[in-house]
Amino acid sequence: MTRFLIGLVLGGCGSAITWAASHNTGWTVAIGLVVAVLVWFGEFILDDLI
Structure with a gap:
Protein backbone atom coordinates (compact mmCIF):
# COMPACT_ATOMS: atom_id res chain seq x y z
CA MET A 1 0.00 0.00 0.00
CA THR A 2 2.87 2.35 0.77
CA ARG A 3 4.39 1.83 -2.68
CA PHE A 4 1.00 2.64 -4.26
CA LEU A 5 0.67 5.90 -2.36
CA ILE A 6 4.25 6.94 -3.11
CA GLY A 7 3.65 6.21 -6.81
CA LEU A 8 0.44 8.18 -6.73
CA VAL A 9 2.11 11.20 -5.15
CA LEU A 10 5.21 11.12 -7.36
CA GLY A 11 3.09 10.61 -10.48
CA GLY A 12 1.02 13.63 -9.53
CA CYS A 13 4.14 15.70 -8.90
CA GLY A 14 5.59 14.66 -12.24
CA SER A 15 2.35 15.59 -13.96
CA ALA A 16 2.23 18.97 -12.26
CA ILE A 17 5.79 19.78 -13.30
CA THR A 18 5.09 18.69 -16.87
CA TRP A 19 1.91 20.75 -17.01
CA ILE A 50 20.14 -7.26 -11.57
Whole structure:
Protein backbone atom coordinates (compact mmCIF):
# COMPACT_ATOMS: atom_id res chain seq x y z
CA MET A 1 0.00 0.00 0.00
CA THR A 2 2.87 2.35 0.77
CA ARG A 3 4.39 1.83 -2.68
CA PHE A 4 1.00 2.64 -4.26
CA LEU A 5 0.67 5.90 -2.36
CA ILE A 6 4.25 6.94 -3.11
CA GLY A 7 3.65 6.21 -6.81
CA LEU A 8 0.44 8.18 -6.73
CA VAL A 9 2.11 11.20 -5.15
CA LEU A 10 5.21 11.12 -7.36
CA GLY A 11 3.09 10.61 -10.48
CA GLY A 12 1.02 13.63 -9.53
CA CYS A 13 4.14 15.70 -8.90
CA GLY A 14 5.59 14.66 -12.24
CA SER A 15 2.35 15.59 -13.96
CA ALA A 16 2.23 18.97 -12.26
CA ILE A 17 5.79 19.78 -13.30
CA THR A 18 5.09 18.69 -16.87
CA TRP A 19 1.91 20.75 -17.01
CA ALA A 20 3.68 23.83 -15.65
CA ALA A 21 6.44 23.48 -18.24
CA SER A 22 4.47 22.55 -21.36
CA HIS A 23 0.69 22.97 -20.89
CA ASN A 24 0.28 19.84 -23.03
CA THR A 25 -2.34 17.38 -21.79
CA GLY A 26 -0.91 14.38 -23.61
CA TRP A 27 2.56 14.75 -22.16
CA THR A 28 1.10 15.46 -18.72
CA VAL A 29 -0.87 12.21 -18.67
CA ALA A 30 1.99 10.19 -20.16
CA ILE A 31 4.59 11.43 -17.65
CA GLY A 32 2.25 10.95 -14.70
CA LEU A 33 1.43 7.38 -15.68
CA VAL A 34 5.02 6.43 -16.48
CA VAL A 35 6.30 7.73 -13.15
CA ALA A 36 3.53 6.02 -11.19
CA VAL A 37 3.98 2.67 -12.97
CA LEU A 38 7.76 2.77 -12.55
CA VAL A 39 7.36 3.34 -8.83
CA TRP A 40 4.70 0.61 -8.51
CA PHE A 41 6.62 -2.01 -10.49
CA GLY A 42 10.18 -0.76 -9.95
CA GLU A 43 11.09 -3.50 -7.51
CA PHE A 44 10.09 -6.22 -9.96
CA ILE A 45 11.86 -4.51 -12.86
CA LEU A 46 15.09 -4.05 -10.88
CA ASP A 47 15.04 -7.67 -9.67
CA ASP A 48 14.91 -8.86 -13.29
CA LEU A 49 17.71 -6.53 -14.40
CA ILE A 50 20.14 -7.26 -11.57
